[in-house]
Amino acid sequence: MRKTVAAVATGQTDHVSRRLDVGIPELVREAVDRCLETRELALADVDALVVGNMEMFEGINLVDHWLVDAIGAAGKPLWKLNNGGTVGSSIAICAYYLVASGYHRRVLAVGFEKQSEGSTQSAITTVGDPVWERAVMAGAIGNFAAMTSVYVDESGVTPEQAAKVAVKARRNAARNPHAHLKMPNLTVEEVLASDMLAYPVRKLDFCPSSDGACAVLFAAEEDASLLSPRPAWIHAAVTAHDQQYMGDSPKRLAEMRSLIEARRRGYAQAGIEDPVRDFDVAEIYEPATYAELAMYECLGFCEKGGGGRFIDAGVPEMDGALPVNPSGGVLSTNPVGATALIRVAEAAKQVMDEAGDHQVPNVKRALATGYGGNAWTDLLVLSTEKP
């Protein structure tokens, strides 16, 4: 019989382009301390840990071993996961499994990236299949822009609608003390005037590179209510993969098969029938503005082709029916190995009513996703109600 599990505490660094004042273990330690401090816990209170990042970004193998002392893992079970964009949500799901299985009571998920230490654009080539894909890669931005064209062709979304997502993200970020790009006065016109990176994606349509870390503590039922006054109970934690090569999924962003499959299973597990009605907030992994619009559709927030009209109607704004990414999202903060864990942490904070100036009122149920370049997706549902 599996255990009931909740996220009970979260901690994040204040994400920026370069944290030159700390090394990787010190940066990670900061997030772990902030997480445990919220519940007056010590490292000794954690039974097991799962850590993750994108190792090629820093060029350090065995990060799990290098972080043992900083995260209090000596003598304890510790696992490392390294699976690209979703690493943060995958370590959250792994921590959930470890608690749900009954093997461990309190498991800490720790994700980080210190992108200032390496060359993201060079390291990203290592995600391509060496036999088939590397010879003709164009990096994360070129890849992303090419699939955006398919979505634009199918949905008819406009650059102005995409720019509204950029404005929403950076304005929301201005109320989040941990966010990296805070632009409270950003306008659609400024987004449309920013440099073209790869047609039709402009600089302000795309996520930044950040240094940052995040930690989330998961606990079983008997501990959760003692540790948190308002635990964020996990109702669904699923992952789904698509085929292996980047050109396999014919519609790419326009029809994200792994996200649609994760949604099908996750909504069924959590009893979600109408996501706009049933969720009070969503923290989704949107690497770019156009992706967020496409995700509205693939997550069933609106009809196919309706992503642009969904933001025109203001539904995902802070005062809309379903605020999406009150934290500012990936468009505002992107320490890759922490990014998807930040989605889980922010969803948990909303459920726990601990999101401060970017709190959505009366959150009962929250959605979090992780995005693995279309090829795989993680999805979690968190709630104030025990399953």
Place this chain on the structure above:
Amino acid sequence: MTAADEPLRLAQQITLHYRFAAGTFASTFFRALKEEQRLLARACPNGHVLLPPRPVCGLCNLATSEWVEVGPNASLGGFTVVYVPFIDPMTGVGRPVPYGFGLVRFDGADTNIYHLVDETDPAKLRIGLPVEPVWREPEERIGSFADIRWFRPVYSA
């Protein structure tokens, strides 16, 4: 903060060398590409034609069963024009910008590959636009998708 107590940054450069075994499917494919300018995809029993060719069809979870020739004519499944500099993984130097880039679907295949496109005006590119491969000279070919220099749009008169 003075220079004396500023945190240090330590610069390192690591060069690693790899030799990847291409495997039987890629060896068959790239030999035919290099020596005969033929494109060989792999079909599963349910008729999905997969390029790159592979041992198992991910849509059916069935072993693929036959080689099928596709292309060389193709069409764009998606496109962009890239303006941001990117280090070419094959050469280690920056690829000159702007350049066209896209999802290319060979006639007869059910999947796309990414490749370079010989057009830098996005207004001249569209989904479904016919394109054809521009091959390197036989003596320049190494058995790689880079043996196709890029894809050239075929505009109807």
